[in-house]
Amino acid sequence: MHSIIGPDHGGAASNSPLMRLAAIGIAALAMAPVGAAAQDTGAQPQEMQATPAETPPPVSGDEIGFVADELLYDTEREVVTASGNVVVRRDGNILRADSVTWDRKTGKVVARGDVAVTNPKGDTAYGDVVEVTESLRDGIVEGLLIVTREGDRIAANQGERRGPIFILKQAAYSPCAVVDEHGCPKSPTWQIRAARVVYDSEHEKVRYLGARIELFGLPLIPLPGLAHPVGTGGGSGLLVPDVGIDALNGAELSLPYYFSLAPNRDLKVTTHLYSRVWPMLEGTYRALVGNGAYQVTGFATYGRRSDPANLAVTSSTRAFRGYFDASGKFQLNPEWSVSGSLRRVTDRTFLNRYDISRDDRLRSTIAAERIGRRSYLSIAGWAFQTLRPGDPQGRVPLALPAIDYRLRLPDPWLGGTVQLQANSLAIVRSAGQDSQRAFVGGQWSLSRLTGMGQEIGLTAYLRGDVYHSAQNQLTATAIYRGEPGWQTRGIAAVAADVRWPFTGPLFGGTQHIVPRIQLVAAPRLSNLRVPNEDARSVDLEDSNLFALNRFPGYDRFEDSSRITYGVDYRFDRPHLAIQGTVGQSYRLTNRASILPQGTGLSERFSDFVGRVEIRYRDFVSLTHRFRLDKQNLAIRRNEIDATIGSRATYARISYLRLNRNVTANLEDLRDVEEMRLGGRIAFARNWSLFGSTTIDMTGRSEDPATLLDGYTPVRHRLGIAYQNDCVDLGLTWQREYQTLGDARRGSSFLVRLAFRNLGI
DSSP: OOOTTSOOOOOOOOSSGGGOOOSSHHHHHHTSOTTSOOSOOOSSEEEEOOOSSOOOOOSSTTOOEEEOSEEEEETTTTEEEEEEEEEEEETTEEEEEEEEEEETTTTEEEEEEEEEEEOTTSOEEEEEEEEEETTSSEEEEEEEEEEOTTSOEEEEEEEEEETTEEEEEEEEEEOSOSBOTTSOBOOOSEEEEEEEEEEETTTTEEEEESOEEEETTEEEEEOTTOEEEOTTSOOOEEOOOEEEEETTTEEEEEEEEEEEEETTEEEEEEEEEESSSOOEEEEEEEEEETTEEEEEEEEEEEEEEEOTTOTTOOOEEEEEEEEEEEEEEEEOSSSEEEEEEEEEESSTTHHHHTTSOOOSEEEEEEEEEEEOSSEEEEEEEEEEEEOSTTOOGGGSOEEEEEEEEEEEEEOTTTSOEEEEEEEEEEEEOTTSOEEEEEEEEEEEEEEEEOTTSOEEEEEEEEEEEEEEEEOGGGSSSHHHHOOSEEEEEEEEEEEEEEEOOEEEEETTEEEEEEEEEEEEEOOOOOGGGSOOSSOOSOOOOTTTTTOSOOSSSSSOOOOOOEEEEEEEEEEEETTEEEEEEEEEEEESSOSOOSSOTTSSOSSSBOOEEEEEEEEETTTEEEEEEEEEOTTTOOEEEEEEEEEEEOSSSEEEEEEEEEOOOOOTTOGGGOOOEEEEEEEEEEETTTEEEEEEEEEEOOOTTTOTTOOOOSOEEEEEEEEEEEEOSSEEEEEEEEEEOOOBTTBOOEEEEEEEEEETTTOO
16 A cells, blocks of 8 residues: 655656657557547558657547657557657646557557656546556556645555546545655655545545544544545535533533535534533534625523622523624625624623633624715614623613714815714613714814924814713713703814924934924813713823824813823834834813823823834834823833744733722723733744733732732633644643633633644
């Protein structure tokens, strides 16, 4: 039996004149249709050397073309013998060999010596002796090796070809490389051995009888009735199962089956079997249609679950549990598109219990968008399902409709740009405050470059708002409520922004220093009369330091006249980039601010904010965001994201500490301290160790109301993996430290094994 350990082989035509078959004499006879009568009546073999002319391609499917160093034709027996770098072509099939004998009476073609037969799709079959019909489609091969267009290999002691079907005995299949990076032969990482293999090259599918998988040369479990696709096309079949164990559900075996319904549609159904709880069924349906795509995923099981309204209650009941997730987008025409998503779960702990998602809130959306050359229109809606402990669902908003229209026009007088906007939003709650909003506004902007290199930007903003709200007393935070009933508000602001770039060489690179100053003027507004739904989580950062409105939404507008100043810096040289920004603002008026204490903007001088980024090749990436107290330079925000290493071996560090002394009872502005660590170490060849951890370091110094002690592990993860071009193998341990209802703390293990062409 052939072993799949050698590189591709096969003869090729040389460029010598002897390899060209002349379109005269015996060459013309060899190229004649099968049913044509021989013109040479001699009884002895005839020999003729080919002329340098190129062999004319066959003009119909009934013709056979030869290229060879030497050609003999026995006119009495009607046998053509070609030798020396022989190439035979017919119907898109190509046969290469050291010698080929063609019996015109029986139609039998026998090739010997480094034989290679390639079909029109690009699959190549290699053999020692190949006996085929004159169509080059059917035949028997001794010592067969098939190499598909994508590089997959099937080897057998003997094989039979019937058109696009190959039937092989005592065969082995593998998509793995059989040579190393130095070109030396090696055994494949895994292969399937079987008593009988049927390869359908037309439909790109392999079926087995008596199959078993060998991994690293060791036999694994048998796989009766195994079938799978090869190449880029998909086919129905059983995928590689996943094996795991955790403290809650016990041992888990996941058995996925893939259905290839059509070239543009598929379905994967996975059965999850557990030793401690009832089985769970998972299904994912995907479709690509003419104007878009959509996907539907669902989970379903039956088991115990905690009271979703109060996770502190330890009692539970048996009931249906499940999760539904659907999304899609459709392009109706070049301008209009429709998209949507629906995410719903039966209870708050299901996703965490079965390790499906860590989300604490699910969002469902629907939207229609029109994008024109100068205009944009969005009609959308949002619905939320809370999964947070103790968070009443009745206070979670439903936003429908949310309409936003924008039109951009050129300024015909000063050469600037005018953007007009109309917006409306309705928010309802089953047990909370309801709010409706509508506004119309416009913004004019102009940018110019002076003769001395300064960049000057001018902005004017004007807007009129109408609000209506009810049940305002059901909002716990007073500054978010607004006054009930109808309220109106007018907004006006103007701004001037000046940058002055300085650029020059430094240390073999280029240095950019850009001082910047901005002046904003805005009258006093009645902000607190209207409800605040979308501008609650306000915080001074480098990203909004020079924004016209430093609130994140529309419901609040910063009404202070102020001056903001800062400097941007960048240094570039080959393989190294350093950039940063730092700045502060000063409020020109002494009237009271609506910005809460701790946001860095509540007093006349703001805190200092900035960002520093360092990148060296693809080896070091560091980003540091900070906010310093204006009085004592105490660190109010300290955020670090760093990655060091290569793609194979690296370490990642993320650290966040918000110590802002925020006004009490503002649930959207809690202070926290958290650290995340992760990394991977590559060793040996194709092996790696990986791990990650998340630690909640929040203590009373950050949040006086917290019950945490300053070091609370959230999640640990550690594993080992092997990966090469055709197999992924991994073992992962994970430890959860939080208990939410029936999603309790504990350890879990997951074994991951994925074969190329057999699993995902």
